[in-house]
Amino acid sequence: MRQIRGRTGGGFVAGGCSVRALFVGAGTLLISGLLGLAPAQAQQQTLPFVIAQAQGKGVPKRALPVPPKPTSQDENERASVINNWTIGLAGGLLEGTFVAYAADLGRALDDGDNLRVIPMITYGAVGNVSDLIYLKGVDFAITYADVLDHYKNVLKIPNIEKRVNYVMPMFQGELHIYVRPEINTLEDLRGKKVNFNTVGSAANYTGGIVFDRLGLQVERTYLNNAIALEEMKKGEIAAVIHVVGKPNALFSKINPEPGFKLLPLEFSEKFEDYYVPAELTHADYPNLIPKGQSVSTISVMALLAVFNWSPNVNGDRYRRFVRFIEYLFERFEKLRQPPYQPKWREMNIAGTIPGWTRFPAAQELIDKAHATATSSIDTSLARTQAAKAAPLDPAEQDRLFRQFLEWSKQRR
Numbered sequence: 001m002r003q004i005r006g007r008t009g010g011g012f013v014a015g016g017c018s019v020r021a022l023f024v025g026a027g028t029l030l031i032s033g034l035l036g037l038a039p040a041q042a043q044q045q046t047l048p049f050v051i052a053q054a055q056g057k058g059v060p061k062r063a064l065p066v067p068p069k070p071t072s073q074d075e076n077e078r079a080s081v082i083n084n085w086t087i088g089l090a091g092g093l094l095e096g097t098f099v100a101y102a103a104d105l106g107r108a109l110d111d112g113d114n115l116r117v118i119p120m121i122t123y124g125a126v127g128n129v130s131d132l133i134y135l136k137g138v139d140f141a142i143t144y145a146d147v148l149d150h151y152k153n154v155l156k157i158p159n160i161e162k163r164v165n166y167v168m169p170m171f172q173g174e175l176h177i178y179v180r181p182e183i184n185t186l187e188d189l190r191g192k193k194v195n196f197n198t199v200g201s202a203a204n205y206t207g208g209i210v211f212d213r214l215g216l217q218v219e220r221t222y223l224n225n226a227i228a229l230e231e232m233k234k235g236e237i238a239a240v241i242h243v244v245g246k247p248n249a250l251f252s253k254i255n256p257e258p259g260f261k262l263l264p265l266e267f268s269e270k271f272e273d274y275y276v277p278a279e280l281t282h283a284d285y286p287n288l289i290p291k292g293q294s295v296s297t298i299s300v301m302a303l304l305a306v307f308n309w310s311p312n313v314n315g316d317r318y319r320r321f322v323r324f325i326e327y328l329f330e331r332f333e334k335l336r337q338p339p340y341q342p343k344w345r346e347m348n349i350a351g352t353i354p355g356w357t358r359f360p361a362a363q364e365l366i367d368k369a370h371a372t373a374t375s376s377i378d379t380s381l382a383r384t385q386a387a388k389a390a391p392l393d394p395a396e397q398d399r400l401f402r403q404f405l406e407w408s409k410q411r412r
Helices: 019-035 039-054 073-084 098-108 125-134 147-154 202-214 225-234 315-330 342-346 360-375 379-389 394-411
Strands: 004-008 011-014 086-092 116-121 140-144 164-179 193-195 219-221 239-244 275-281 294-307
Touching (some): 073 086, 086 098, 086 125, 086 315, 125 147, 140 164, 140 202, 147 202, 164 275, 164 315, 193 225
Parallel strands (some): 086 116
């Protein structure tokens, strides 16, 4: 055989015959031996496949065996039970906060055949709403309050505010701006590479809104933040944006490079619609923020969202939704205890979110609980106790009575 002389068509040649062709020929002989076919017959059946594979073209993968569908009545009944009360919950990115809360719900609400919640790793806040609308098997999703505006005003999804509702507000997700040593102000980022996490994430959307409203033009990248942090070390990226409930492991568990830090963002009227002032503290990130100091930022409310199915259109699915919400409300106190995420203790089921409509079944349960709690208050006893506390002061009696009613209302 003559020596290899060069390339032709992407394959080395030897003696005028490409190495690729040699591999194809050898493959044909091997297959013919295995299948008991004549070489020419084997070549006719396998050559197009082998050539396509060698050229890197799309080749149909061998289909895996398809498990047989249930054949017995017992199997059919079992399949029906499993599917009847199973809920798909869109969480978020593996390094984010959403997926941790989705996992909490999966554990706390699990009741075997009566209710099973399957948490899902997804693209994040923006992608979760899309999954809620279009992806089969997604029943509930965790997202941020500002995301609905994107679907309404940017993507122009018809009647989005009616199609997607919320069940309850959850927690505040804080904006984190992690920068290299040479960056000391937001203006220093102008024209530089800034990473906004992956497409569909909260950093991608909320971070983009913040920079747009500040008029800060940067070169945006959309890498997974774990990868982006490595690029920061090399000096390829100036900052990483992350929107997530604090403290988050992405920053709390890293050993920061010298001079790397969290940059402050002051709240202003530019952010009054969906955002509130917030701060990151030494307790949140002791490896990044000195003791006694804090970093100003803004935050946005996370919420549990649901597609607004009508009981008249998809009754079975609607009943699953109602059962999930009933379990959530009944077991909410369980979620507020260890080992679940500490921010459950800060949540108010009955809280409202501007621009969003609560899912009717959730609102009915809240109204029912409110009516029950109100009817259980013994107002006559409260009046008597107020009179004993201030026997000579009717005005003070009335104040104490109203204070008691307000206290009772807050407890609900």
